[in-house]
Amino acid sequence: MSETNKEKRLGKTLEDLLNTNLPEQVAVIQKDANRTRNLIDVTLIVPNPFQPRKYFDERKLKELAASIKEYGIFTPILVRPKDKHYEIVTGERRYRAAVMCGLKQVPAIIENFNDNQMMEIALLENIQRDDLTAIDEARAYQNIMDARHFTQQELAKRLGKSRPYLANILRLLTLPSEVQDLVASNQLSMGQARALLGLDEKTMNTLLEKIKKEHLSVRQVEQEVRQIKKKKDKAYSQEINQLESHLKTQVSIDKKQIKISYNDEKELQRLIKKITK
Numbered sequence: 001m002s003e004t005n006k007e008k009r010l011g012k013t014l015e016d017l018l019n020t021n022l023p024e025q026v027a028v029i030q031k032d033a034n035r036t037r038n039l040i041d042v043t044l045i046v047p048n049p050f051q052p053r054k055y056f057d058e059r060k061l062k063e064l065a066a067s068i069k070e071y072g073i074f075t076p077i078l079v080r081p082k083d084k085h086y087e088i089v090t091g092e093r094r095y096r097a098a099v100m101c102g103l104k105q106v107p108a109i110i111e112n113f114n115d116n117q118m119m120e121i122a123l124l125e126n127i128q129r130d131d132l133t134a135i136d137e138a139r140a141y142q143n144i145m146d147a148r149h150f151t152q153q154e155l156a157k158r159l160g161k162s163r164p165y166l167a168n169i170l171r172l173l174t175l176p177s178e179v180q181d182l183v184a185s186n187q188l189s190m191g192q193a194r195a196l197l198g199l200d201e202k203t204m205n206t207l208l209e210k211i212k213k214e215h216l217s218v219r220q221v222e223q224e225v226r227q228i229k230k231k232k233d234k235a236y237s238q239e240i241n242q243l244e245s246h247l248k249t250q251v252s253i254d255k256k257q258i259k260i261s262y263n264d265e266k267e268l269q270r271l272i273k274k275i276t277k
Contacts, residue, residue: 037076039105040086045079045095048088050119052126052140055133055184056096064097073098076107080118086110089118090125119144124159134190135183138169171197179204191218195225203228247274 077091088095098106123140126132145155156163172193182188192211196204207224236253243251250261262268
């Protein structure tokens, strides 16, 4: 992927966002290449509580650990002091890989960030990586919206993304937690997950088994969902006809609601008696 296309996909770059949207202190920290580096004992470092990435690829961590063992850590991690420890702001993969290869200390830059700054920096650093899952991204967006009381429009503008993009990815959080976990662990793509939206849990689980067994593509999953909905619509059509025949009035089913039409108060009373009879 070219750098131009990558930036177009991601919206604003981390540097742009930090220089325009976060406090001046944070922007200066990001631009100052000569700030003090410290060697910190790994036992004093704890993960970022606002880390959007919940799944770390074990194979890639081992590859990074091998590289660190051979060449060391070129870019220090960024931490903030917290009680008697240091919380990671950015660089958790480097930290995990360093521990994996047996390092006792890691180079780090210590800065004071509040929770809001820490949350946004962690998100912005992560969304520019290709392997952040859609669920991790969605959860991070939701966390920031909850903490900062942002609307989707406000957050989209802040991140340089479109509101429809934000709305679509946030819809993934309406999926059952088991399905979200599949996306978070890269066992289900964002496209496949989005196709499942709107299905009841039983139908969704049946289709998930088929996706796993037959390795269905996004397009094939979408086709399966269309067929499922078509069958349901046909079943609803038969049920609507039965209701209309019984009630002698127009009936429709929309968004899990049954709508019964009537012309006046007299007909309404007739329908109430018919239904409660």
